[in-house]
Amino acid sequence: xxxxxxxxxxxxxxxxxxxxxxxxxxxxIAYAVWLERKVVAHIQSRWxxxxxxxxxxxxxxxxxxxxxxxxxxxxxxxxxxxxxxxPFIAFTMAFASIAVIPFGESITIRGETIPFEIANLxxxxxxxxxxxxxxxxxxxxxxxxxxxxxxxxxxLRSSAQMISYELSLGLAVVGVVLIAGTLSLREIVEQQRGxxxxxxxxxxxxxxxxxxxxxxxxxxxxxxxxxSELVGGFHTEYSSFKFAMFxxxxxxxxxxxxxxxxxLFFGGWLGPVFGPPLLRAxxxxxxxxxxxFCFLFAYIWIRGTLPRFRxxxxxxxxxxxxxxxxxxxxxxxxxxVAWQAS
Amino acid sequence: xxxxxxxxxxxxxxxxxxxxxxRTPVYSALSLIVVLCALAVVxxxxxxxxxxxxxxxxxxxxxxxLFVLVIMLLNxxxxxxxxxxxxxxxxxxxxxxxxxxxxxxAVWGHFSNAPIPAAEFHAGPAAVGEVxxxxxxxxxxVTSILILVAVxxxxxxxxxxx
Numbered sequence: 001x002x003x004x005x006x007x008x009x010x011x012x013x014x015x016x017x018x019x020x021x022x023x024x025x026x027x028x029i030a031y032a033v034w035l036e037r038k039v040v041a042h043i044q045s046r047w048x049x050x051x052x053x054x055x056x057x058x059x060x061x062x063x064x065x066x067x068x069x070x071x072x073x074x075x076x077x078x079x080x081x082x083x084x085x086x087p088f089i090a091f092t093m094a095f096a097s098i099a100v101i102p103f104g105e106s107i108t109i110r111g112e113t114i115p116f117e118i119a120n121l122x123x124x125x126x127x128x129x130x131x132x133x134x135x136x137x138x139x140x141x142x143x144x145x146x147x148x149x150x151x152x153x154x155x156l157r158s159s160a161q162m163i164s165y166e167l168s169l170g171l172a173v174v175g176v177v178l179i180a181g182t183l184s185l186r187e188i189v190e191q192q193r194g195x196x197x198x199x200x201x202x203x204x205x206x207x208x209x210x211x212x213x214x215x216x217x218x219x220x221x222x223x224x225x226x227x228s229e230l231v232g233g234f235h236t237e238y239s240s241f242k243f244a245m246f247x248x249x250x251x252x253x254x255x256x257x258x259x260x261x262x263x264l265f266f267g268g269w270l271g272p273v274f275g276p277p278l279l280r281a282x283x284x285x286x287x288x289x290x291x292x293f294c295f296l297f298a299y300i301w302i303r304g305t306l307p308r309f310r311x312x313x314x315x316x317x318x319x320x321x322x323x324x325x326x327x328x329x330x331x332x333x334x335x336x337v338a339w340q341a342s
Numbered sequence: 343x344x345x346x347x348x349x350x351x352x353x354x355x356x357x358x359x360x361x362x363x364x365r366t367p368v369y370s371a372l373s374l375i376v377v378l379c380a381l382a383v384v385x386x387x388x389x390x391x392x393x394x395x396x397x398x399x400x401x402x403x404x405x406x407x408l409f410v411l412v413i414m415l416l417n418x419x420x421x422x423x424x425x426x427x428x429x430x431x432x433x434x435x436x437x438x439x440x441x442x443x444x445x446x447x448a449v450w451g452h453f454s455n456a457p458i459p460a461a462e463f464h465a466g467p468a469a470v471g472e473v474x475x476x477x478x479x480x481x482x483x484v485t486s487i488l489i490l491v492a493v494x495x496x497x498x499x500x501x502x503x504x
Contacts, residue, residue, distance in 0.1 A: 082369075
């Protein structure tokens with residue numbers, strides 16, 4: 001927070017941070033899509049986007065323009081209010097969670113401290129879980145309001161899937177929170193200065209990573225939009241920019257869970273820092289981005305390699321394997337923490 | 343903070359009215375979610391960040407999702423008005439008045455304008471956990487067993503039909 005300034009300036013600074021973070025996030029999303037198409041293409045021995053710009057680098061721009069200019073189709077039997085509301089809920093919730101993610105250490109210029117995050121909440125971890133859990137409404141309501149078979153199935157599946165995997169996701173995070181003794185993301189990262197949490201919570205990390213894939217509806221857990229059986233799932237009836245909003249929400253969620261994985265298990269922005277002051281200020285940002293990039297790549301890699309689960313296998317895996325493991329992890333971690341404390 | 347409180351209090355009341363007055367079940371459920379989120383903002387304004395977030399996670403994020411899921415499964419569309427029972431018609435308003443009076447009476451007794459000093463205001467995760475798992479551990483456990491019994495009952499009832 002700026003210490004010695006007027007409220008007006010304070011609000012302006014916050015707005016500036018919001019705008020910068022949103023621009024960075026949107027660019028990341030656009031190029032995550034490009035990266036996904038490229039990586040999956042190379043996995044399948046294809047070239048991927050190649051025509052728009054060098055190596056298809058301008059493809060995201062072309063895609064965005066296409067989405068904007070497509071005809072916006074409103075099916076006749078839809079529930080209009082909810083049909084319009086659903087993409088907005090999905091989009092807003094996906095973008096809101098980025099607000100509490102710290103990207104780097106605060107730097108001080110001429111007495112003014114500039115934090116690398118929009119809001120420093122002392123319950124940051126829970127805030128992200130809360131916002132993610134609201135995101136499911138976007139998908140469920142999209143499926144219901146379309147008033148059509150396949151979207152309804154997609155919506156139902158995704159609600160059931162997200163509720164089931166949210167439990168394992170939350171419990172996997174509890175392990176880290178127990179060790180750290182705080183819910184503030186900044187403090188959790190600061191505590192990993194000596195040793196990253198991945199060493200203390202290897203099982204917790206695996207559980208988090210698996211549950212996060214299901215939570216973001218990605219392959220091999222992308223049942224809500226399984227195109228081979230559900231046409232397009234919950235967004236079958238959506239076209240034009242409303243479809244683009246679901247699309248962006250999905251990728252924003254992937255970026256958020258990647259950021260959270262980096263912060264909770266891989267020490268966030270921590271890494272070797274050296275050189276002149278400017279480099280010192282920017283290196284943490286670089287480490288953070290690199291780690292998040294690795295997660296994004298791993299997500300795409302998994303999507304390109306693994307076949308989709310069957311629906312009953314998915315639910316069985318969530319409840320019979322992931323959930324007991326997560327509970328066991330919490331139990332063992334809390335026992336160890338209690339033993340160390342006494 | 344006062345204007346924000348009034349805005350979100352008004353949102354909560356309007357949405358609560360909408361829960362009762364809507365004819366389509368999904369709209370009622372959505373209105374209830376708005377009520378819960380508006381209440382979370384009120385908690386936030388009181389400085390109880392933990393309570394606000396837990397309110398959203400548990401009620402809006404988990405319980406209401408199940409509500410919406412059930413409504414979607416039953417494919418409940420617009421309700422048709424039924425002939426209300428005579429008893430409801432005659433007793434409804436007087437009973438409402440009695441309940442309102444009771445709530446007002448209860449609140450009035452504890453109402454004071456003096457703000458709670460910040461040192462006495464504990465709403466963080468540690469403070470809540472301390473109270474929940476030390477002072478009220480028995481009621482907490484009994485409640486969880488009650489919920490377990492309800493879940494078992496639901497499973498037994500559902501299995502009977504298969």
